[in-house]
Amino acid sequence: MHATKRIVQAAFGGRPFEDIFDEFNEKPLGVGAIAQVYKAKLKPDLAGPGDADLVDDERRGTIRKNVTRNVGTVLKSTPKRVPSSYVAVKVLHPGVERTVRRDLRIMRAVASVLNLIPTIEWLSLPDEVLQFGEMMKLQLDMRIEAANLTIFRKNFKTRTTAWFPFPYTEFTTRNVLIEEFAHGMPLADFLENGGGVFQRDIASEGLDAFLRMLLLDNFIHADLHPGNIMVRFYEAEQPELPLKLRLRHQDGEDQALPSEQNDVTEKVLARLRPLRHQKDPKAWNAELAKIDREGYRPQLIFIDTGLVTELNEANRKNFLDLFRAVAEFDGYKAGHLMCERCRQPDAVINKEVFALKMQHLVLGVKSQTLALGNLKIGDILEKVLDMVRSHHVRLEGDFVNVVISIFLLEGIGRTLDPNTDLLSSSLPILRQLSAQQGKDMAKGGDFRYTLWDIS
Numbered sequence: 001m002h003a004t005k006r007i008v009q010a011a012f013g014g015r016p017f018e019d020i021f022d023e024f025n026e027k028p029l030g031v032g033a034i035a036q037v038y039k040a041k042l043k044p045d046l047a048g049p050g051d052a053d054l055v056d057d058e059r060r061g062t063i064r065k066n067v068t069r070n071v072g073t074v075l076k077s078t079p080k081r082v083p084s085s086y087v088a089v090k091v092l093h094p095g096v097e098r099t100v101r102r103d104l105r106i107m108r109a110v111a112s113v114l115n116l117i118p119t120i121e122w123l124s125l126p127d128e129v130l131q132f133g134e135m136m137k138l139q140l141d142m143r144i145e146a147a148n149l150t151i152f153r154k155n156f157k158t159r160t161t162a163w164f165p166f167p168y169t170e171f172t173t174r175n176v177l178i179e180e181f182a183h184g185m186p187l188a189d190f191l192e193n194g195g196g197v198f199q200r201d202i203a204s205e206g207l208d209a210f211l212r213m214l215l216l217d218n219f220i221h222a223d224l225h226p227g228n229i230m231v232r233f234y235e236a237e238q239p240e241l242p243l244k245l246r247l248r249h250q251d252g253e254d255q256a257l258p259s260e261q262n263d264v265t266e267k268v269l270a271r272l273r274p275l276r277h278q279k280d281p282k283a284w285n286a287e288l289a290k291i292d293r294e295g296y297r298p299q300l301i302f303i304d305t306g307l308v309t310e311l312n313e314a315n316r317k318n319f320l321d322l323f324r325a326v327a328e329f330d331g332y333k334a335g336h337l338m339c340e341r342c343r344q345p346d347a348v349i350n351k352e353v354f355a356l357k358m359q360h361l362v363l364g365v366k367s368q369t370l371a372l373g374n375l376k377i378g379d380i381l382e383k384v385l386d387m388v389r390s391h392h393v394r395l396e397g398d399f400v401n402v403v404i405s406i407f408l409l410e411g412i413g414r415t416l417d418p419n420t421d422l423l424s425s426s427l428p429i430l431r432q433l434s435a436q437q438g439k440d441m442a443k444g445g446d447f448r449y450t451l452w453d454i455s
Contacts, residue, residue: 001026004038004091011173012046019043022085029088034096034139034306038089039181046171047085086181087168088303090142097140104133124343124394135222139306142177143169148305149179155217162209162300163232182301183265184230189276191226191415196288198298202231203417205300210409211429214402215323218316222307222405226412230301233268233291268296309405315396320433327426331355331362343394354391358384 005017012020023041030037093099111125138144146167153164168178187202195202206229213220221228268291275284311319318341325334335355339348348354361383388395 003094004036007091007173007175008089011171011176011178020046024089034100035090035092035142038091040087040089042085042087044085086183088165088177088179088181090145090177090179092140092142092175100136100140104129104136107133120389135307141174143172143174145177145304145306146172146179148308151219152221152302152305155213155219156209159209159212160299161205161212162302164302164305182230182232182303183269184232184301185269185272185276186227187229187231187300187412188226189272190231191412193276193284194281195416196285197292198288200417200419201298202300203413205298206416207409207413208429209300209302210405211426214405215320215426215429215433218310220309220402220405221302221305222309223304224302224405224409224412228302228304229412230303231298232265232301233296233298235264235295236297264296309402311399311402315399318396319399319402323426324430326362327430329362329366331359334358334362338388338393338395339391343396344392347392347394349391351391354387354393357387361387 008020009015009017017024020043021040022043025039027038028036029039107129108126111129115121115125146169149164149167150169153166156162156164165182166180168180171178190199190202210220210224271287271291272284275287278284318337322334322337325331325337332355335358336351338358339345339351339354342348361380365380387393
C-alpha cells in the first residue's frame with residue numbers, strides 16, 4: 001500500500017495523501033494482470049464537474065436542433081447526471097512492465113513454433129502475437145486509457161445506449177488513472193440471474209453501442225467481456241427546450257431542473273444487491289418488474305478502455321465492404337473480397353471454391369436468420385477459420401481482433417435475449433453510415449463509390 005500511496009501522491013503533484021481523499025478503501029475493488037483498482041472519494045476542491053466535458057453545446061444551438069433532439073427524448077430519455085466525487089483509482093502493479101515483456105517473449109517463441117505446422121501459418125500467429133504485444137504495451141500507460149475514455153465520451157455524448165466514466169486527465173500519469181466511479185452492477189449479475197423485463201433493452205443497447213463503435217466510429221472497445229460492462233438505472237428525464245432554464249409554478253416558486261435532482265442509481269442498485277447471489281429468480285425478476293413500473297430505465301456503463309481497435313483506411317474499407325456483403329447475404333462476393341484483400345492474394349488456393357463455400361455458409365445463415373437464438377456465431381467463425389487455413393487466406397490482425405469482439409458480444413447477447421437480430425440491429429446504423437459517406441464525398445467532390453442502399 002505504501003507504493004500505491006507514493007504513486008498517487010506523485011500524480012497530485014506531491015500533495016499529502018490525506019489531503020487528496022476524504023475516503024480511500026484500501027481493499028482493492030479488483031486486481032487484474034496489469035493493475036489494481038480502488039474506490040475513493042476526492043476532497044471537494046478536487047472533485048470533477050461530472051459531465052461538464054460534454055456540455056459544450058448542450059445548451060446552445062438552434063431551436064430546430066433542440067426541438068429535434070427533444071422529440072427523440074420523448075421516446076427514450078437520457079439519464080439525469082449529478083457530479084460525483086467518488087472515483088476509481090487504477091494503479092499499475094510495480095514491475096508489471098518487466099513481467100509483460102517476459103510473457104510476450106514466451107508467446108512469440110510459441111507462435112513461431114506453431115507457425116511451422118502446415119496450414120497453421122495462414123492464421124498469421126506471429127503477427128497476431130506482435131499486434132497483441134503492441135496492444136498490451138499500450139495498457140502499461142494509464143494516460144492512454146484516459147485518452148480513450150475521452151474519445152468514447154465524445155462519440156457517445158448524444159447516445160443513450162452507453163456511458164463512459166469521466167477521466168481526471170490532469171491527475172492521470174503513466175502509472176495511475178483517476179476516473180469517475182461507475183455506480184452500477186456487473187452485467188454478469190444479469191447474465192446469471194436474467195434480465196427480467198429489461199433483458200431485451202440491455203441486449204439491444206449493448207448491440208447498438210457495439211455496432212456504432214464498429215461501423216460509425218471506427219473506435220472499438222476491444223475487451224468487452226461481462227466484467228467490463230455494468231448496468232445502472234435512471235429516471236427518464238422530461239424533455240425541455242432551452243428557452244427557459246427554469247419553470248415557475250403558479251405560486252412563483254422555482255421548479256428544480258432535472259439535473260439538480262438526486263441521482264437515483266445507487267438507491268435502485270441497493271434494492272437489487274441483496275438478491276444477486278440468492279439464486280431466487282422469482283424474487284429477482286419481481287424486483288426488476290417493480291423497478292420498471294416505477295419508471296426507471298437501464299443503461300450500460302463500459303469500463304476498462306485500455307484496449308481499443310482502430311482500422312486503418314484501407315482495412316476499414318475492406319471490412320465495411322465485407323460487412324455489407326454479409327448483411328446482403330452475398331457470400332460469394334464476401335468470399336472474393338476476403339481473397340482479394342488478404343495479406344497475400346497470390347498465395348490463395350482455389351479462390352472460386354473459397355467464394356462458393358462462403359456463399360453456401362452465408363445462405364445457411366440466411367435460412368436460420370441472424371437471431372442469436374437460432375445462430376451460433378462461434379460455429380460460423382470456426383468454419384470460416386477452417387476455410388481460411390485450407391485455402392491459405394491470410395487475415396489481417398486487426399480484422400481478427402474485430403471478429404473476436406463480435407464473438408464476445410454474441411455470447412452476451414445470446415444469454416440475455418436469444419431473439420436479438422444482428423442484421424436488423426445493423427441496418428439503421430448502415431443507413432446512417434451511408435448518409436455520412438455521402439456527405440463526405442459531396443464535400444470532397446468524389447462520387448466514385450455508390451452509396452449503400454440497404455432496405
